[in-house]
Amino acid sequence: MQFDLQKSAAQKLLIVAHRGVWGGNIPCNTIPAYETALAQGADMIEIDVDFTADGKLIVFHPGMERPFLGFGESLHRMPWDFVRQLRYLNIDGTPTQFGIETLDDVLERFKDRCYINVDKFWQKPKEISDAIRAHGMTEQMLVKTAPQAKYLDIVEEFCADMPYMAIVKKPEEMEIARSRKLRYVGTEVLFNEDCSPFADPAFIEAQHREGLLVWCNAIVYNYRSVLAGGHSDDRAVLGDPEGSWGWIADRGYDLMQTDRVLESVLFLNKTGRRQRG
Numbered sequence: 001m002q003f004d005l006q007k008s009a010a011q012k013l014l015i016v017a018h019r020g021v022w023g024g025n026i027p028c029n030t031i032p033a034y035e036t037a038l039a040q041g042a043d044m045i046e047i048d049v050d051f052t053a054d055g056k057l058i059v060f061h062p063g064m065e066r067p068f069l070g071f072g073e074s075l076h077r078m079p080w081d082f083v084r085q086l087r088y089l090n091i092d093g094t095p096t097q098f099g100i101e102t103l104d105d106v107l108e109r110f111k112d113r114c115y116i117n118v119d120k121f122w123q124k125p126k127e128i129s130d131a132i133r134a135h136g137m138t139e140q141m142l143v144k145t146a147p148q149a150k151y152l153d154i155v156e157e158f159c160a161d162m163p164y165m166a167i168v169k170k171p172e173e174m175e176i177a178r179s180r181k182l183r184y185v186g187t188e189v190l191f192n193e194d195c196s197p198f199a200d201p202a203f204i205e206a207q208h209r210e211g212l213l214v215w216c217n218a219i220v221y222n223y224r225s226v227l228a229g230g231h232s233d234d235r236a237v238l239g240d241p242e243g244s245w246g247w248i249a250d251r252g253y254d255l256m257q258t259d260r261v262l263e264s265v266l267f268l269n270k271t272g273r274r275q276r277g
Helices: 005-011 031-039 065-069 103-110 125-134 149-158 171-178 201-209 233-237 242-251 261-270
Strands: 014-018 044-051 057-059 115-119 141-145 163-168 183-189 213-217 255-258
Touching: 005 014, 005 183, 005 213, 014 031, 014 115, 014 261, 031 044, 031 103, 044 103, 057 103, 057 125, 103 125, 125 149, 141 149, 163 171, 171 183, 201 213, 233 242, 233 261, 242 255, 242 261, 255 261
Parallel strands: 014 044, 014 255, 044 115, 115 141, 141 163, 163 183, 183 213, 213 255
Antiparallel strands: 044 057
8 A cells, every 4th residue: 555645635535533443342542443443434543652661662542541441550650561461441441351552563553554643752752753664654654743842853853754744723833843844744723613714715725735734623532622613523423414524524624533433434425525536
């Protein structure tokens, strides 16, 4: 499989599975969750990278030990031999058969199969970048950060050859990232209301004329912090997919991050909005 984000986005709206597809007994950030996401039609998986006390790179959302594992200590303080024995809890708080994955295992499992957005990479940028290169997967990766100097310095030093997007809330933040020596492929936009310039089709068209992509979020990470003017997964599954996934597709966004891969793919395919070009 050849990986070129611009070419892929020209063909269809790319669906990004936020931590995979999880629920019931399948926990997020696990190989089963990612396999489910691909089976349901995702083009990219989002993975969170953490590490153990002895430096083992693992796929886990930092700070979520108690809700996901029922474990009160930071995994940063525990060796891999201990961490590997832990088991995720399901949505009822009952232990599952699924343990924490290593970054190497996840990379090898999905090599040549899909795009991968590596989140939290700035905690161990050299080690994570080295692992990606060791697996020969730089073209599959997408790196994103806020356009702050401390993060941009890290990207420039360790992964300037990997596709990069800035996560922005204000238009002026875009230029901060674009002035750096990065492989800048586009922008993830965050906005509270439709009056934002980021919700204007003219903005998206202008980005496309420059060969840049625009990422929009349908996920609801915290309902108090609106990511895309309320055009969310919740809105879609509660009866208004036109006002959520349809709105995002019609605006011309290139990537949509969702927790509802199957439902969104079925809707976009049924309404003829997934394929482009």
